[in-house]
Amino acid sequence: MSPALRRLPFSGVLLVLVxxxxxxxxxxxxxxxxxxPPGRVLHLLAExxxxxxxxxDADPDLAILMAIRLPRVVVGLLVGxxxxxxxxxxxxxxxxxxxxxxxxxxxxxAALGAVLAFVLGLSALHVAWIPAFACTGALVSLxxxxxxxxxxxxxxxxxxxxxxxxxxxxxGAATSFLISLSFVRYEVAQEVxxxxxxxxxxxxxxxxxxxxxxxxxxLVAALxxxxxxxxxxxxxxxxxxxxxxxxRAKLRVLAVAAILTGTAVAVCGVIGFVGLIxxxxxxxxxxPAHRRLIPAVALAGAAFVVAADLVARTxxxxxxxxxxxxxxxxxAPFFLWLLAQYRREVGA
Amino acid sequence: xxVRRRGRHVLLAVVLAAATAACSAPPPPAPPRDQAPAGQGxxxxxxxxxxxxxxxxxxPTRIVSQTLGADEILFAIAPPGRLVGxxxxxxxxxxxxxxxxxxxxxxxxxxxxxxxxxxxxxxxxVATYSRAETVQLLESTGAPVYRLANFDSIEGVMGSxxxxxxxxxxxxxxxxxVASMRSRLAAVxxxxxxxxxxxxxxxxxxxxxxxxxxxxxxLRYAGGVNEAAARGLAKFPKLSTEQVLAWDPDVLVSGVLPxxxxxxRARLTTGPGxxxxxxxxxxxxxxxxxxxFLAVSQYMVDAVEQIADSLDAFERAR
Numbered sequence: 001m002s003p004a005l006r007r008l009p010f011s012g013v014l015l016v017l018v019x020x021x022x023x024x025x026x027x028x029x030x031x032x033x034x035x036x037p038p039g040r041v042l043h044l045l046a047e048x049x050x051x052x053x054x055x056x057d058a059d060p061d062l063a064i065l066m067a068i069r070l071p072r073v074v075v076g077l078l079v080g081x082x083x084x085x086x087x088x089x090x091x092x093x094x095x096x097x098x099x100x101x102x103x104x105x106x107x108x109x110a111a112l113g114a115v116l117a118f119v120l121g122l123s124a125l126h127v128a129w130i131p132a133f134a135c136t137g138a139l140v141s142l143x144x145x146x147x148x149x150x151x152x153x154x155x156x157x158x159x160x161x162x163x164x165x166x167x168x169x170x171x172g173a174a175t176s177f178l179i180s181l182s183f184v185r186y187e188v189a190q191e192v193x194x195x196x197x198x199x200x201x202x203x204x205x206x207x208x209x210x211x212x213x214x215x216x217x218x219l220v221a222a223l224x225x226x227x228x229x230x231x232x233x234x235x236x237x238x239x240x241x242x243x244x245x246x247x248r249a250k251l252r253v254l255a256v257a258a259i260l261t262g263t264a265v266a267v268c269g270v271i272g273f274v275g276l277i278x279x280x281x282x283x284x285x286x287x288p289a290h291r292r293l294i295p296a297v298a299l300a301g302a303a304f305v306v307a308a309d310l311v312a313r314t315x316x317x318x319x320x321x322x323x324x325x326x327x328x329x330x331x332a333p334f335f336l337w338l339l340a341q342y343r344r345e346v347g348a
Numbered sequence: 349x350x351v352r353r354r355g356r357h358v359l360l361a362v363v364l365a366a367a368t369a370a371c372s373a374p375p376p377p378a379p380p381r382d383q384a385p386a387g388q389g390x391x392x393x394x395x396x397x398x399x400x401x402x403x404x405x406x407x408p409t410r411i412v413s414q415t416l417g418a419d420e421i422l423f424a425i426a427p428p429g430r431l432v433g434x435x436x437x438x439x440x441x442x443x444x445x446x447x448x449x450x451x452x453x454x455x456x457x458x459x460x461x462x463x464x465x466x467x468x469x470x471x472x473x474v475a476t477y478s479r480a481e482t483v484q485l486l487e488s489t490g491a492p493v494y495r496l497a498n499f500d501s502i503e504g505v506m507g508s509x510x511x512x513x514x515x516x517x518x519x520x521x522x523x524x525x526v527a528s529m530r531s532r533l534a535a536v537x538x539x540x541x542x543x544x545x546x547x548x549x550x551x552x553x554x555x556x557x558x559x560x561x562x563x564x565x566x567l568r569y570a571g572g573v574n575e576a577a578a579r580g581l582a583k584f585p586k587l588s589t590e591q592v593l594a595w596d597p598d599v600l601v602s603g604v605l606p607x608x609x610x611x612x613r614a615r616l617t618t619g620p621g622x623x624x625x626x627x628x629x630x631x632x633x634x635x636x637x638x639x640x641f642l643a644v645s646q647y648m649v650d651a652v653e654q655i656a657d658s659l660d661a662f663e664r665a666r
Binding site (some may be wrong): 055060063064067069070187191202304313320 | 586588589
């Protein structure tokens with residue numbers, strides 16, 4: 001990691017991330033099948049308050065900007081922030097650099113819920129069914145894992161990790177079972193498989209409305225809980241002697257991470273690596289303190305997902321790659337590079 | 349590997365066609381590329397769509413079909429009593445054009461190698477995309493397995509029909525079916541000649557169809573220009589709605605499942621990005637029942653006729 005970046009004050013890092021995020025978001029709404037320059041974007045945004053951007057009489061550029069690209073970018077920002085923050089929380093709670101939002105099986109639970117909605121034929125009835133089922137799946141899996149691992153009010157972190165592995169396998173098998181059933185109808189199987197690869201295509205303002213409230217609440221809650229996570233880094237016993245109600249704090253962090261992950265998976269499918277690599281990369285710049293890490297990770301995660309989506313829809317234009325493929329292709333090598341950097345720094 | 353096989357195929361077909369032409373008068377129509385000419389008498393040796401040689405010792409009387417395309421062809425040209433196994437999709441009204449025939453027919457549906465071998469078949473039709481291990485298993489038991497190929501064009505499907513007819517010893521019936529297809533296609537082509545060729549985009553569930561697809565060929569006969577193929581796309585690419593709006597096709601075509609016609613039409617005419625296309629604004633939407641839209645049999649001609657009729661109607665409305 002560049003020493004210049006590390007020397008930046010925290011406010012400077014946030015400013016860099018905000019500028020980066022705005023630049024990527026502007027590119028996100030401007031670049032696509034029809035290129036819309038930033039000036040024209042601003043003009044169209046002003047026009048959107050007066051002219052219709054829905055229906056057959058709408059200006060095509062206005063329709064593309066307002067009905068297709070803007071909701072897509074906004075959902076990308078929300079999902080990126082949610083996954084990255086949930087990842088930072090999990091890494092903080094488990095004190096494990098390999099932890100990610102998937103570790104407590106919330107994304108697998110969300111995926112199972114969504115696939116169930118597909119197989120029941122609900123996906124064609126209303127856009128809200130998939131997110132509703134996915135959120136329910138995420139919360140149910142959190143409840144299961146908490147019930148399995150909590151005894152006499154205590155929830156040992158290693159037990160959470162192990163139960164997460166087992167529940168991930170169980171829910172994954174159930175999802176595979178449903179997918180195998182869906183192959184009776186090839187178009188359903190196709191939808192399910194594409195959804196499992198994650199993507200922001202055809203996201204609408206309905207998705208924004210569904211995702212924004214829980215993610216906003218989750219992000220604010222994560223900021224509030226950042227101090228608790230910082231205390232966790234001293235160890236559970238030390239945190240308790242410093243006045244932290246350890247078990248209650250664990251439950252809160254798990255619930256917030258589950259809400260963030262479940263909502264993200266609900267509106268755009270399974271997107272890997274965001275919750276794993278973004279917190280790592282940002283931690284190298286701002287350090288391990290969660291009060292700094294959480295806001296920086298939210299900005300960086302949002303920028304990463306919108307940038308990955310930009311790559312997904314331009315690299316093989318006029319067709320599109322699935323977003324999960326791009327985050328995996330970019331994320332895995334980046335993660336390996338980070339590991340190499342870390343090894344060099346510690347001399348391992 | 350596939351290219352080499354196809355090359356061998358073409359060479360074999362050309363050599364055999366030349367030999368046939370030299371020995372008989374008047375010359376018969378050139379055999380399709382996936383079929384090695386053979387006499388009607390049995391035993392006979394054939395080369396299937398994947399270039400594999402199969403030997404049939406007698407006229408097959410226990411025929412099993414593992415693909416819907418073969419079901420549809422067999423119901424048209426084979427005496428029903430000789431079919432002992434049908435594909436799992438034959439009775440599925442979402443995809444099959446022979447639901448009525450298959451429902452009346454006593455043959456069970458087959459899916460696995462076990463299902464097929466249980467019926468003691470003397471000829472099994474599979475597709476070149478059928479699972480290799482299933483086909484290998486079937487062949488290892490000694491059952492003649494015929495792989496059908498060339499699903500991407502009407503001419504290729506006609507070749508498959510002739511090949512099926514030859515394999516089951518019903519070449520005349522296959523010839524009559526192909527002749528009927530040719531005559532109906534010729535009528536469509538004659539009717540559409542001289543008319544403007546609108547830009548047509550297939551858009552079903554976010555996927556389009558470019559060149560090297562049956563849709564491309566169907567549209568060529570129906571008198572339209574395939575927008576996706578014209579833009580250089582092949583096979584079945586996924587397109588965003590904003591890409592569809594950017595291309596702004598004159599006509600949108602989509603396959604529909606039973607009971608979904610209104611929902612699909614609403615999506616294509618009012619969906620964000622699609623509502624602003626010329627196709628949606630003028631109501632130039634063609635919805636084709638999935639069994640016809642996905643057919644790789646003689647029913648492809650039904651899709652040609654439906655699209656041509658719709659293009660005529662759109663032209664009259666303007």
